[in-house]
Amino acid sequence: MIASPSRLERKPALANQRLASLSGSLAVAEAMRQTNPDVVAAYPITPSTLMVEKFSEYVANRLVDTEFVAVESEHSAMSACVGASAAGGRAQTVTSSQGLAYMWEVLYVAAGLRLPIVLHCANRALSSPINIHCDHSDTMGARDSGWIQLYAENPQEAYDNALMAVRIAEHGDVLLPVLHTQDGFTVTHSLERVELLDDKTVAAFLGDYSPAHPVLDTRNPVTLGAIVMPDALFEMKRQNAEAMHNALRVIGEVGEEFGEISGRHYGLLEKHMVDDADLVVVVLGSTAGTARTIASQLRVAGMKVGVLRVRSFRPFPTQELAETLRGKAAVGVMDRAFSFGAAANPLFAEVMSALYLHGMNVPLINYVYGIGGRDATPGQLASVYRDLALAASAGSADPMVRYLGLRGP
Amino acid sequence: MTISGRAQIPAHSEGNPGDKGKAEAMTTATKLNLRTLASSEELLAPGHRLCAGCTEPIVVRQVLQVAGPNTVVVNATGCLEVSTTLYPYSSWRVPWLHSLFANAAATVSGVEAAHKAMVKRGRLKEDERMNFVVFAGDGGTYDIGLQSLSGAVERGHRFLYVCLNNEAYMNTGIQRSSATPFGAWTTTSPVGSGTVGKSQPRKDMTRVMAAHGAPYVAQASPHLWKDLMRKVEKALSVDGPSFINVLVPCPRGWRTDVELGIGLCEVAVDTCIWPLYEVEDGRWRLNHKPRVKKPCVDWLKLQGRFDHLLRPENAGALAGQQGQIDDAWESLLAQCNAPQRGA
Known part of the structure; x- marks a missing residue:
C-alpha cells in the first residue's frame, strides 16, 4: 500500500x-x-x-x-x-x-x-x-x-x-x-x-x-x-x-x-494491468498495493506484468479467474498462510484448480510470505516477477512452493 | 448392574409442599390449580422420543404451563433436544432454538438482546412480555456451558435457565459430569478394583449461581409440582437472570426401574440429597423440610448405579457419603436460618 x-x-x-x-x-x-x-x-x-x-x-x-x-x-x-x-x-x-x-x-x-x-x-x-x-x-x-x-x-x-x-x-x-x-x-x-x-x-x-x-x-x-x-x-x-x-x-x-x-465499483476480482500482461501475481489483501507499485515500475522498464487481487475467497470466482489468466506466460500466487501437508497452500490450490478445470497448463509458483506479520517488501515482489520471467522462458517452475523473506531455505 | 429388587417407593401426595413459607408464597400463584392446568394448552406435544420413565418432559411441561405461549425456548444439545426435534417432526408449540452444547446461555443472550432492540425500535410491542427459557442438562450447565451461563448471568439478561439435572451425560451414554454424585457408577467412572465409582463429590451448582447474585435461584423437584411451578412463576417475574436446578431421574443412567420415575425425586428430597430451597434477591429460604430425614441408603438402594456402595467392603465410602449429605444439609439450614438481608 x-x-x-x-x-x-x-x-x-x-x-x-x-x-x-x-x-x-x-x-x-x-x-x-x-x-x-x-x-x-x-x-x-x-x-x-x-x-x-x-x-x-x-x-x-x-x-x-x-x-x-x-x-x-x-x-x-x-x-x-x-x-x-x-x-x-x-x-x-x-x-x-x-x-x-x-x-x-x-x-x-x-x-x-x-x-x-x-x-x-x-x-x-x-x-x-x-x-x-x-x-x-x-x-x-x-x-x-x-x-x-x-x-x-x-x-x-x-x-x-x-x-x-x-x-x-x-x-x-x-x-x-x-x-x-x-x-x-x-x-x-x-x-x-x-x-x-x-x-x-x-x-x-x-x-x-x-x-x-x-x-x-x-x-x-x-x-x-x-x-x-x-x-x-x-x-x-x-x-x-x-x-x-x-x-x-x-x-x-x-x-x-x-x-x-x-463511485467505487467492486467485483469478485480486481485487475491491475492484467489484460495484456504475460506475468501475473495473484494476491489477497494489502500486499496488492505493494505488488501494483512494483508492477507499475516494471512496466516502465518494459516488462508486461500485472496484479490480480482476489476480493472474494469464498465463493471463489473460479471461472472468472481462469478466464482472466488465460494465455499468461507464468503466474505467481501469494499465500499468507500454510496448509500443512497439502499439495499447495490455500490460494494457490484454488488458482491451480481453476486453471486445470479450464484446460490451462501455465507455469505456476506458490509463494508463502508475510507469516506472523513479516513485511512483504517491494524487493520481494520484484523478485517474484523475476522468478516468473525465468519460469515463463523455461516453460516450467521448480520448486513450485517458495518462501519469500525467509531466513534459510 | 442389575435392575431388580428395588425397594418400594412411598406413595407421594399430589404435591402439596407442606411448610409454612411455601403455603404463604403460593397464595400469589392462584392459577396453579389442577383444574386450570388440566384445561390449559400443552406446549410440548406428545409423541416425542424421550425414554420411558424419563422425567424431563414432565418438568418441561410444568415450566411451559407457567411460561405460556409467549415464550421462546433455547435448548442446549442433549437428550431433550435430540428427542423432541427429530426432523421433520417437532414437539414444540413455542418457538424453539438449538445452537450447540456449550452456548445455550450465550444464545439466549442474543435472543433477548434482539428482543430489547426491537421493542426499543418499535418493531415489537412492549406490553406483551415475552419469556426466554433455556433448557439444558447438567453437562451443558455444570461443565461445558458454565462459562457461557456465568457470563450471561453476570450481564443480567432477562431469562430463565432451567437445568434438567440427571447427574451425568446421559445423551452420550452415561458418562460422569461434575453433577454426578460421589460413588456413582458411570461409564467414565466405572467401578473397578481400585475405585468405587466417581471419586469426587458433585459440584454445588445452585450455590455457584446464587453466588453470581442472580435475582432468583432455586432448586426444585417435579414431584412437588406446585413448588416447581411457583418457582418458575417467580423466576419469570424478575427483571434479570434466574436459575432453577431441577432433579430429573434417568432410569437408563441411574439403573432404576422405569416405573419409579418421579417417585425417586421424593426420596431424594426426603433424604436431603436434593433439598428444595430458593435464593431470592440474596435471601435464602428452605421450601421443604422432611418430617423425618431419611438415611441416604434409602436413595442409593433404589439405583443400580450405587449397588456397589451397599457391599460390606464399601461401608466406609457409604458412611462418607452420608457425612457429606449431612454436612451440606446442615450448612443449608444454617444459611436459611441466618438473618436474611432485607428481612
Whole structure:
C-alpha cells in the first residue's frame, strides 16, 4: 500500500460523501455506526480491538441504539449473534485470530441455520507460538465453514465491504453469514484517506431486514436447529452450496449497486494491468498495493506484468479467474498462510484448480510470505516477477512452493 | 448392574409442599390449580422420543404451563433436544432454538438482546412480555456451558435457565459430569478394583449461581409440582437472570426401574440429597423440610448405579457419603436460618 500524493488530494467521487483520515478499524467502526445493527456481541482481541472500543463509544454516546452485548468470549460472541439473528435482528461481531478459532463450531451453526450475520475480521496469525501480527491462517482455517469471505486491501475497501456485507448476507438468494477481513495492523492501524457515505445514503442502501421465520414470532412458532438424520442433512447442505454459488452473482450485483452510490465499483476480482500482461501475481489483501507499485515500475522498464487481487475467497470466482489468466506466460500466487501437508497452500490450490478445470497448463509458483506479520517488501515482489520471467522462458517452475523473506531455505 | 429388587417407593401426595413459607408464597400463584392446568394448552406435544420413565418432559411441561405461549425456548444439545426435534417432526408449540452444547446461555443472550432492540425500535410491542427459557442438562450447565451461563448471568439478561439435572451425560451414554454424585457408577467412572465409582463429590451448582447474585435461584423437584411451578412463576417475574436446578431421574443412567420415575425425586428430597430451597434477591429460604430425614441408603438402594456402595467392603465410602449429605444439609439450614438481608 503505497499511496501517491495525487490520491490523497483527490476529492470524493460523489457529493454524498465526505473525506476522513481513518484506520481500517475506525473505518469499519464508522460503517457499524451507520448500520446501527440490532445487536453487536463482541469480545476484544488484538488487532481488531479498536473496532469494539470505538463502537462501545458510539453506544455510550447514543450515536447508535444497538444492544451491545459485551460477552465473556468469542464463542459466546458468535453464539449471541446466532441468537440475535435467529430472533430476526441484524447481528454483527468483530474478531481476529484465536477469537475466530474459538468461534469455529459456532461459525458452522450460523451458516447451517442460514443466518446473515456479519463478522468484521482483522487477520492475525494463529498460535502457537503466539504472535499478534498479520497472516491469513485465521480466516483460511474458517474457509470451509460456509461463510462468505471478502478480503479488503485498504481502509476504504474495509469500510465499503462492511456495508456491502450486510446486503450480500441478507439477499434472499444467499442468506449466508459474511466475514469480511483486512490485514491486521497493516490496514487496521494505518491511517488513510477514506471516503465516507452520508448516513442517509447508507440507510437507503442497507434498507430494512425482515426475516421470514424469526423465533420471536410466537404466533408462528418455528423449530430452528432440529436434529437431522441421514435422510435430509445432505439436501440441506446442498442448499448451502447453492446459496454460496448464488453469492458469486450477488456479490457482483451488490458491488455494482454500491458503485452507483459511491463511485467505487467492486467485483469478485480486481485487475491491475492484467489484460495484456504475460506475468501475473495473484494476491489477497494489502500486499496488492505493494505488488501494483512494483508492477507499475516494471512496466516502465518494459516488462508486461500485472496484479490480480482476489476480493472474494469464498465463493471463489473460479471461472472468472481462469478466464482472466488465460494465455499468461507464468503466474505467481501469494499465500499468507500454510496448509500443512497439502499439495499447495490455500490460494494457490484454488488458482491451480481453476486453471486445470479450464484446460490451462501455465507455469505456476506458490509463494508463502508475510507469516506472523513479516513485511512483504517491494524487493520481494520484484523478485517474484523475476522468478516468473525465468519460469515463463523455461516453460516450467521448480520448486513450485517458495518462501519469500525467509531466513534459510 | 442389575435392575431388580428395588425397594418400594412411598406413595407421594399430589404435591402439596407442606411448610409454612411455601403455603404463604403460593397464595400469589392462584392459577396453579389442577383444574386450570388440566384445561390449559400443552406446549410440548406428545409423541416425542424421550425414554420411558424419563422425567424431563414432565418438568418441561410444568415450566411451559407457567411460561405460556409467549415464550421462546433455547435448548442446549442433549437428550431433550435430540428427542423432541427429530426432523421433520417437532414437539414444540413455542418457538424453539438449538445452537450447540456449550452456548445455550450465550444464545439466549442474543435472543433477548434482539428482543430489547426491537421493542426499543418499535418493531415489537412492549406490553406483551415475552419469556426466554433455556433448557439444558447438567453437562451443558455444570461443565461445558458454565462459562457461557456465568457470563450471561453476570450481564443480567432477562431469562430463565432451567437445568434438567440427571447427574451425568446421559445423551452420550452415561458418562460422569461434575453433577454426578460421589460413588456413582458411570461409564467414565466405572467401578473397578481400585475405585468405587466417581471419586469426587458433585459440584454445588445452585450455590455457584446464587453466588453470581442472580435475582432468583432455586432448586426444585417435579414431584412437588406446585413448588416447581411457583418457582418458575417467580423466576419469570424478575427483571434479570434466574436459575432453577431441577432433579430429573434417568432410569437408563441411574439403573432404576422405569416405573419409579418421579417417585425417586421424593426420596431424594426426603433424604436431603436434593433439598428444595430458593435464593431470592440474596435471601435464602428452605421450601421443604422432611418430617423425618431419611438415611441416604434409602436413595442409593433404589439405583443400580450405587449397588456397589451397599457391599460390606464399601461401608466406609457409604458412611462418607452420608457425612457429606449431612454436612451440606446442615450448612443449608444454617444459611436459611441466618438473618436474611432485607428481612
